[in-house]
Amino acid sequence: MALTVLNPATEQPIAELQQAGVEETDAAVARARDAYPAWRAVAPTDRARLLRRLATLVEEHSEELSQIESQNVGKPISSARGEVGMVAQVFHFYAGAIDKHYGETIPVAGGAALTFRESLGVVGLITPWNFPLNIASWKIGPALACGNTVVLKPAELTPLSALRLAELALDAGIPDGVLNVLVGKGSVVGQRLIEHPDVAKIGFTGSTEVGQRVMQGAAATIKRVTLELGGKSANIIFADADLEKAATSAPYSVFDNAGQDCCARSRILVERSVYDRFVGLLVDATRNVKVGDPRDDATEMGPLISAAHRETVASFVEGEPLFSGDVPDGPGFWFPCTLVEATNDDRVAREEVFGPVAAVIPFENEADAIRIANDTPYGLSGSIWTRDGARALRVARALESGVLSINSNSSVRVSTPFGGFKQSGFGRELGMHALQSYSEVKSVYISTEG
Numbered sequence: 134m135a136l137t138v139l140n141p142a143t144e145q146p147i148a149e150l151q152q153a154g155v156e157e158t159d160a161a162v163a164r165a166r167d168a169y170p171a172w173r174a175v176a177p178t179d180r181a182r183l184l185r186r187l188a189t190l191v192e193e194h195s196e197e198l199s200q201i202e203s204q205n206v207g208k209p210i211s212s213a214r215g216e217v218g219m220v221a222q223v224f225h226f227y228a229g230a231i232d233k234h235y236g237e238t239i240p241v242a243g244g245a246a247l248t249f250r251e252s253l254g255v256v257g258l259i260t261p262w263n264f265p266l267n268i269a270s271w272k273i274g275p276a277l278a279c280g281n282t283v284v285l286k287p288a289e290l291t292p293l294s295a296l297r298l299a300e301l302a303l304d305a306g307i308p309d310g311v312l313n314v315l316v317g318k319g320s321v322v323g324q325r326l327i328e329h330p331d332v333a334k335i336g337f338t339g340s341t342e343v344g345q346r347v348m349q350g351a352a353a354t355i356k357r358v359t360l361e362l363g364g365k366s367a368n369i370i371f372a373d374a375d376l377e378k379a380a381t382s383a384p385y386s387v388f389d390n391a392g393q394d395c396c397a398r399s400r401i402l403v404e405r406s407v408y409d410r411f412v413g414l415l416v417d418a419t420r421n422v423k424v425g426d427p428r429d430d431a432t433e434m435g436p437l438i439s440a441a442h443r444e445t446v447a448s449f450v451e452g453e454p455l456f457s458g459d460v461p462d463g464p465g466f467w468f469p470c471t472l473v474e475a476t477n478d479d480r481v482a483r484e485e486v487f488g489p490v491a492a493v494i495p496f497e498n499e500a501d502a503i504r505i506a507n508d509t510p511y512g513l514s515g516s517i518w519t520r521d522g523a524r525a526l527r528v529a530r531a532l533e534s535g536v537l538s539i540n541s542n543s544s545v546r547v548s549t550p551f552g553g554f555k556q557s558g559f560g561r562e563l564g565m566h567a568l569q570s571y572s573e574v575k576s577v578y579i580s581t582e583g
């Protein structure tokens with residue numbers, strides 16, 4: 134069956150692709166299984182060399198990849214360039230990391246025990262449409278570095294950048310069959326990967342709902358799973374914070390990528406004593422977000438991914454918002470930057486909107502802020518704004534969340550672990566931590582008795 138890929142900013146087709154079904158999925162898993170023994174046997178320093186070459190090719194093709202990503206997701210070209218830059222860094226990082234992924238020697242009676250970090254086999258990777266190439270690289274990098282072979286299923290809406298990456302991997306000299314990309318439906322290709330007896334692990338990023346299916350499906354063959362799921366993160370503004378700085382930065386922590394960001398700080402918690410002043414600053418800052426043509430270097434926010442998604446996002450805005458911005462006329466799945474006043478019990482504060490809608494919620498004191506921030510099934514990200522260093526750390530320790538930032542909204546770095554608490558998932562990506570998720574520890578005992 135043919136798949137038509139759209140540009141969400143123009144609603145025009147940009148590619149027509151054949152979709153894989155169960156048969157093609159089985160064939161890709163077989164290719165990955167056949168390629169596995171030889172890939173696993175490649176010396177870590179040589180795997181590193183190939184990954185480094187891939188990183189360099191990504192750098193050399195960064196403008197092409199950025200244009201593909203911008204057109205397919207509708208994201209501003211400046212954001213796409215930043216993301217593709219990170220993809221190259223991720224491959225450089227794992228190229229540098231893999232020959233330092235050591236085992237241990239452990240003192241035991243009668244001999245010695247050693248541990249090895251063994252590869253898993255064929256891993257199935259299932260990725261979402263919001264940061265297609267970026268999130269794919271977070272999984273491909275450590276998976277290949279550890280000696281696994283990969284079958285990647287990108288989201289149906291955004292398969293183009295992954296297909297190009299697979300070509301670059303071949304150009305880099307990564308052997309045929311080591312990195313396979315399948316275009317197809319989650320319910321068909323994704324489901325088959327989850328069930329396939331020859332797939333050792335599923336690395337999944339997406340919704341909590343599909344994450345539950347992955348976990349259920351993986352049970353039948355005891356597959357390893359890493360789940361990076363949804364979020365409903367808090368941006369906590371204490372009265373003693375640099376309010377101008379916090380307000381200027383807050384819109385970008387929720388309207389970047391048009392709010393289609395699992396890390397979006399979509400609950401802005403503000404201490405009551407500075408609430409009115411902060412909301413004034415926040416509205417001014419939100420008015421400045423440049424929404425428009427993703428091809429324009431100055432654009433900060435593009436359209437949503439699809440018409441259906443825009444309807445879902447719109448359903449979260451009831452009554453008169455605090456602020457609603459402008460969007461371009463004409464085609465494109467546009468939705469304005471929107472601020473709504475809410476309590477933490479309102480739907481807009483409980484469910485992940487995955488669009489440019491932020492709930493602004495007052496709090497009374499530190500304990501109240503922690504209570505509200507943690508009153509959610511999710512636990513992915515969040516920010517704390519205060520000039521009191523002890524409080525910043527105290528609150529950071531109290532929050533049930535995997536990735537936090539203090540006096541900043543940035544939470545993703547190549548070298549630091551990324552992942553969720555609670556229903557935001559488990560397992561960690563990025564940094565040295567991700568190597569643990571793509572390898573298995575083996576313990577070997579050697580007797581020295583005569």
Ligand code: NAP
Pocket residue numbers: 259260261262263264268286287288289290317318319320321322323324327338339340341342343344346361362363364394395485487513553557558
């Ligand atoms: P999604 O609907 O869960 O889809 C994610 C991936 O799963 C897609 O490749 C999709 O394929 C596939 N899929 C769908 N149904 C499946 C099934 N039954 N079996 C196997 N695979 C299946 O999520 P999305 O709509 O693309 O992305 C939005 C969600 O991702 C949000 O909830 C967001 O928070 C989350 N997200 C989390 C992170 C993180 O790191 N924590 C990062 C980004 C996004 P098709 O597209 O082909 O259906």
Ligand code: MG
Pocket residue numbers: none
């Ligand atoms: Mg979906």
